[in-house]
Amino acid sequence: MSRDRQAVVWTRQSGQPLKMGRLYITDTECRFSYELDYLSTQLPGLGLLYPPHIIQDTTIVRPRTEFFDFLPPIQALIPPREEKNFQRKLVLSYLAKNGIQPTPGIDADWEILKIAGHGAIGHLDVFQSDQKAMEWYAASANTELFEISDDIGFSLKEMLTWFDQDADSLINIIGPTPSVGGAIPKILLSIPDTGWDNRIGLPSRSVSHGRTDVLVKFEQNTAYPGINELEALALDVHKAAGFAVPRYWLSDIKGIPVLVVERFDRDALQTPLFTESLYSILATGDADITHHYSYSYDAIGTAIDRSPIDIISQRKAGKQHLLKRLIMSLLTGNGDLHLENMSVTINNQQNEFTPVYDPTPMRAYSIHNMLSVMPFGDYGELLEKSDHPVGLVEAIQRLARHFHISPSQLDEILQSCLAATEGFCEQVDQLQTLPDLNKSNLIKIVSRVRQQIGAMAEKL
């Protein structure tokens, strides 16, 4: 038996740092209790399905599994376990530099959580102790902006120091430009709120005027050439289809192409807003969910409809949003609209989907060429009393029916998506950095889907 591990969770949702509760990891369980003082704040809690007013002074207990050592909202703060993952490597090198070389697995995850679990995406800040939390919040982050042309090394060093007070020597390991590998490498920074102008600063740690916190995605030229421009185009067409889409800028940092995206988990003064991915929410409610794609769109709709605690407050609108996201994903050759690529935020006490992020047409890259990473409407299944597998059109109709979306509402969604993606193939063709082969593959793929969905819309 190993010793229980203990950490604390704080949040800055009110604008001020507040302790939310305590976290324990035992050999077999993950546990969390809210602070009694926190209960009276009426603020949202750890996750949507752990509402403070319902949990109250009981302790949340979840058995640890192969897939979740932590409660899902906490697990979300730990980078994926792939060795090559940029974010994971960054923190592990920092730890090694400080003489901490945890064994891979829960030991490593725990050490990473204590260092990288605060100031990250969302509203939760995990610390080793209250003392560490107070020190971190009290140390005003360097609020200077650095000209990128000056010395990215320095800025990057500051960025890493931001993780923790004593991360000084880290830059020696990282080198002047970040290494690439694994899932899309990214860092969090801030820029002037007037927009990207080649000056960057550290992410905000307190109420902050004149700044915008951003997520910066580095392009991996070998694995995914042209991906940033492609993601930017996808953001544009989602905006044209009526979705909320964050501001973004395409640029480069020391020769590495970057996509800079405004963070929607921060308000105008950079105060954290409650944010939780569908993966975290649904895995909280359903222990059978083991991966970010181990579910179906149909099942998400059922969860939205049946959950005793609101996942999305306007359930009907939520399901329409979901169906429309799927149609857009099909029409743009995304295929990768999984549970971690959709999140929920709370706006005026309403739980709603966040703005669109990561809508990248991944089918442009042959290893990701699949219609959809998650099933819908029994697509491809051989159903009883039928001699052919369910086709695309039938699957969309089945899903719409399952969502209680009428044919005329479905038609409205299809028309809006078709209109927004009308010029998509030409736009793809005009991209500067996507290689020709990827262009022609993507155009071929989406043209076929478009033909099917277009024909379906005509018949409705």
Ligand SMILES: Nc1ncnc2c1ncn2[C@@H]1O[C@H](COP(=O)(O)OP(=O)(O)O)[C@@H](O)[C@H]1O
């Ligand atoms: N604009 C944004 N604001 C806040 N959080 C974001 C934003 N974009 C992405 N995220 C968060 O960061 C995570 C990783 O970003 P994503 O764009 O999905 O990268 P990847 O391509 O590596 O999956 C997302 O799952 C989401 O939680």
Ligand SMILES: [Mg+2]
């Ligand atoms: Mg993603």
